[in-house]
Amino acid sequence: MTAHIGKPLDRVDGPLKVTGQAQYAGEFAVPGLTYGVAVNSTLAKGRILALDVDAAKAVPGVVDVLSHLNRPRMAAYDESYTDMDSADGAPFRPLFNDRVLYSGQPLALVVAETFEAARYAATLVGVRYAQEPHQTDIHRQAPHDAPAELPKPRGDADEAFARAAVKVEAAYSSPVEHHNPMEPHASTVVYQPDGGLTIYDKTQSAVNTLEFVSHIFGLADGDARVLSPFVGGAFGSGLRPQYQVVLAVMAALHLKRSVRVTLTRQQMFTFGHRPQTLQRLKLGADQKGHLEAVIHEVLGETSRFEDFTEHVAEWSGALYHCDNVRLAYQLAALDVYTPLDMRAPGAVLGIYALECALDELAVATGVDPVQLRIDNFSPVNQNEGKPYSSKQLLACYQQGAERFGWSQRNPQPRSMREGHQLIGWGMASGAWEAMLMPASAKATLAIDGSLVVASATADIGTGTYTVMTQIAGETLGLPMDKVTFKLGDTSLPKAPLEGGSFTVSSVGTAVQQACQALIKTLLETAQKDDDSPLAGATPDDVECVDGCLRLKADPARSLTFTDIVRQSGSPSLEAQADAKPEAERDKYATGSHAAVFVEVKVDEALGTVQVSRVVSAIAAGRVVNPKTAENQILGGVVWGIGMALQEETQLDHHLGRFMNHSLAEYHIPVQADIQDLQVIFVEEHDRIVNPLGSKGVGEIGIVGVAAAIANAVYHATGKRVRDLPITLDKLL
């Protein structure tokens, strides 16, 4: 049987991963490899007056120390430094000049024959600075309007709020968070004898890395190739090329040698992060909780050199029905690195605030939190004035509530307890966009009947290898082991960034179309023979089953793929597809949705919070692989637990520096923090989002979780904590 879509198949890259054979960017062995270790600034703003590199260079094995003083030529204009995920402004240029723009900025790269020599010598580089006053405190910086197109205000939200029967007005804050994928960012640049570069990079787009380094170092087409077969997690950290790849390429060009640069865990805190936000929500409603006014004002943080924006406030005008909405978005420019998209960027923050405020409205009106959301449901995205192509959110509420046992909830805070543990139940909605990007793929059928499908996308743990193999195998009627999917290589057809939950929809569509194009090629090839059993058939008349192309109406009239390829006279047949969103899509709003139900146990004496139970009901269209998709949602929930209770990168404003830059002090959930997590995929059929009907599951799992936990903590304790993370000091 070859129906693969919808089956919980094991990951095709599983055997490589459990045997340690999957190779990540910093793990490729190269003869004569040198190691680069970056030296980072210790102050947040100023100029480098002098670099003392003599002691470092005197360490046996050190090859050179690169800095702005001796680096190879780099492009002069900002546009050369933009990439596929750039923010507005002047992108950071590593080792470009003597300016220090943030604490932790790379200032030099020590290159040595061994890692140990480079690491030691890097500690010997002396820097003399002219320090300038810095500002890293969002509360002390005058904000400016974000260069983002917010939906226009509708109705008169301020007036409607003023006359609303029930009002909720509250301020919420969320701290800086860092992605911290398990694999630190790394690049291995192989310097080929002809001067060409083979670059293994940790990235969510090999194409993005190649274009970026080519532009800034003036590399011609064909001078470099970027490979990224395995990525040890990214969550957005690999959406922009990070400084390790710039330093590694720079050193390779300068030394004409192969170079590897791997960041330390501490250095993983020296580039993009989820921005800190301060949010103010005003909800006005009638006595029954019907929304009459929504005002959502967001202050985010950005760097001095770029304006990072994300969709934070938009959700408050889209998720529910309300005719009077005003959204605002401002930024405070600080002496930090530019923030960076991080799992469900924007949505996770805006919906956290919105869903907490709705819980407060539920309390104020006495309406059950689930009922309140059902009563305000909107099948239309009012921001865009378009109906959703599908939005099975009501089914999410119903199935999630049933599985969780929500009907047993006593709305009274502090009404449940187990010994010294207060028990609370909370819920929230979640939403994410269902985007579709142009993508290309190529399908090649060999004479032995095996299929290779390729696209320069990435698998950052999301299951791309597996899911694309399923889609290709299903389209061509081949068993999984006859199909190989290739990715992470700039020599393959172009793909968009691997992010935003649009890989299955975008690349999956391209894979499906490439395979369909290949069927046409096979049919045409077969029909070159006048006596072909498939003579006169159109692509609609045929089907692919067990490595054969046959007539639907008469399965006996059939040819094996092998025979057709042999008949073509060439060793293989191939077809490529360039998939684009269809115009029909423009008439609709598209998105995935979720309802999250949470139980927490709060120790009354210690203030510790345990998330003892989570039920996430997800509407994300067609699920290609329930096994890998469920894993994505579970991971998202774990992230939500981290966001709600643990994660916070703390700034020392005196030094302008992140203090807790290690995995001992930047807390993420560990095995013991994770209890009973359950996922429900709600059935949702959608022919509009894309031909596969899939919406992607990388982000939706995290959205709403932090709010559901905060609401459960309120229900347990009667305390409304509006500043994340909810640490025990805030509950005592």
Added chain:
Amino acid sequence: MSATSPTAGAGLPAAHSISLTLNGQPRRLEVQPWTTLLDLLREQLQLTGSKKGCDHGQCGACTVLVNGKRINACLSLAVMQDGAEITTVEGLAEDGRLHPLQQAFIERDAFQCGYCTSGQLCSAVGLANEGRAHSRDEIRELMSGNLCRCGAYTNILAAIEDALPACREGGRS
């Protein structure tokens, strides 16, 4: 104006000769005294299955088995392992047959990116050897030194629960 001033770099110490058994093979190796066991494996021997997530003993990605006990390879200098018997993720499968834990990790989809996986596997083998962990909560607690940023904990737990009985019967390291 502020400054960080360098301390003088001295000449490097000599390499030491050590012998150990690595994944069943006797090895004689020349190692620098400042090289960690993890860097020896990854950079000198190209056994990159053991991962480096922090280099500070904070994540467990580098977990290997030394004489059957799980340790963080980033916290051990290679010279300290003279005479030791070391098993890395590359040595878990025997005769091309996956270890029951490896098989269970695939079946339960106990990973996403795979970067913590080698450490989780070696740690779980060590856990089985310790003869502890008889309940879910004990497994959760005793596996909490191995971070998984992808958040695959639910499936990791399920895989370990599945495979523990076979590990104990087989008594494999």
